[in-house]
Amino acid sequence: MPAPPVVDRFVPWLLRLAWIGVLVTGGAAIDGATATRSEAVGEVARYACLAGWVVGVVAMAVPAVTSLTAVRIVVPIAVPVAIVALFGGADGLDGVLFLLTSVLTTAIAVSAELGRTFVQASAYGEEDRHVLRPPVAYLAAAVVAWTLWAALVIAAPLLLADRRWILGALTGVGAVALAAFGWPRWHRLSGRWFVIVPIGVVVHDSLVLDETLLLRRPELAHIRLAPSDTEAADLTGPASGHAVEISTTDSVTAFLAATPKQPRGQVIHLRACLVAPSRPGRALAASAKRRLPVG
Numbered sequence: 001m002p003a004p005p006v007v008d009r010f011v012p013w014l015l016r017l018a019w020i021g022v023l024v025t026g027g028a029a030i031d032g033a034t035a036t037r038s039e040a041v042g043e044v045a046r047y048a049c050l051a052g053w054v055v056g057v058v059a060m061a062v063p064a065v066t067s068l069t070a071v072r073i074v075v076p077i078a079v080p081v082a083i084v085a086l087f088g089g090a091d092g093l094d095g096v097l098f099l100l101t102s103v104l105t106t107a108i109a110v111s112a113e114l115g116r117t118f119v120q121a122s123a124y125g126e127e128d129r130h131v132l133r134p135p136v137a138y139l140a141a142a143v144v145a146w147t148l149w150a151a152l153v154i155a156a157p158l159l160l161a162d163r164r165w166i167l168g169a170l171t172g173v174g175a176v177a178l179a180a181f182g183w184p185r186w187h188r189l190s191g192r193w194f195v196i197v198p199i200g201v202v203v204h205d206s207l208v209l210d211e212t213l214l215l216r217r218p219e220l221a222h223i224r225l226a227p228s229d230t231e232a233a234d235l236t237g238p239a240s241g242h243a244v245e246i247s248t249t250d251s252v253t254a255f256l257a258a259t260p261k262q263p264r265g266q267v268i269h270l271r272a273c274l275v276a277p278s279r280p281g282r283a284l285a286a287s288a289k290r291r292l293p294v295g
Contacts, residue, residue: 044161068118078102112278135237232272
């Protein structure tokens with residue numbers, strides 16, 4: 001397995017330090033926001049937030065593909081919690097500091113560098129994994145579902161603490177149901193990689209492909225940044241930003257995943273395809289280092 005660069009080793013620790021900052025700034029803000037509420041509401045708010053923070057600590061303790069999904073689901077909840085506290089009665093400075101540290105921590109959690117570190121930690125042997133950017137439409141749907149789930153998670157304990165039993169129970173059930181529905185769909189975003197292996201390259205993407213696409217060294221003609229007039233098959237989702245074009249020496253068969261228009265999937269034959277690593281320049285440099293035909 002390739003040794004991670006210094007920045008990759010540093011980012012998880014930066015995330016953990018920022019998460020400690022969320023605890024410190026969040027405590028004061030939540031205490032201020034609940035000062036005029038009932039004692040039960042204040043206690044539940046504090047302990048619920050502490051429990052969520054501990055879940056975040058557990059998620060980021062050991063880098064892996066599964067824990068990457070957990071981090072990216074749990075850590076961003078701090079942002080809506082900070083907004084609720086800021087506009088719910090927290091001292092202005094405390095609320096702003098809580099919001100800023102929450103936004104900073106979330107930015108680190110969703111960064112390409114953290115994603116790369118976590119997925120590489122689960123790599124086998126000489127795999128060099130590069131996270132792929134998410135398809136725009138799928139990401140939008142995932143964010144909408146997560147936003148609804150986060151609202152239910154925040155509201156449920158507060159409603160129960162306020163003795164609004166029926167509404168609180170329904171909200172809690174909704175949060176659990178949406179988590180069960182959303183987790184496998186959110187987790188699919190963490191399992192999308194462009195992988196450099198000793199025998200060639202692999203496109204591992206269950207959103208776009210029904211079967212992992214392996215392109216062996218003799219089959220590779222070139223790997224480069226895709227030109228604007230490329231006619232390569234789009235395997236990006238589609239995703240935004242620069243794509244990498246992989247051309248082959250002969251026709252290759254790819255099995256596409258099922259879609260509403262193609263419920264049974266699709267088989268295509270291609271001579272070139274597009275993938276979208278989060279850091280295309282880094283993926284190309286790593287390919288060149290492995291003596292693949294870059295350029």
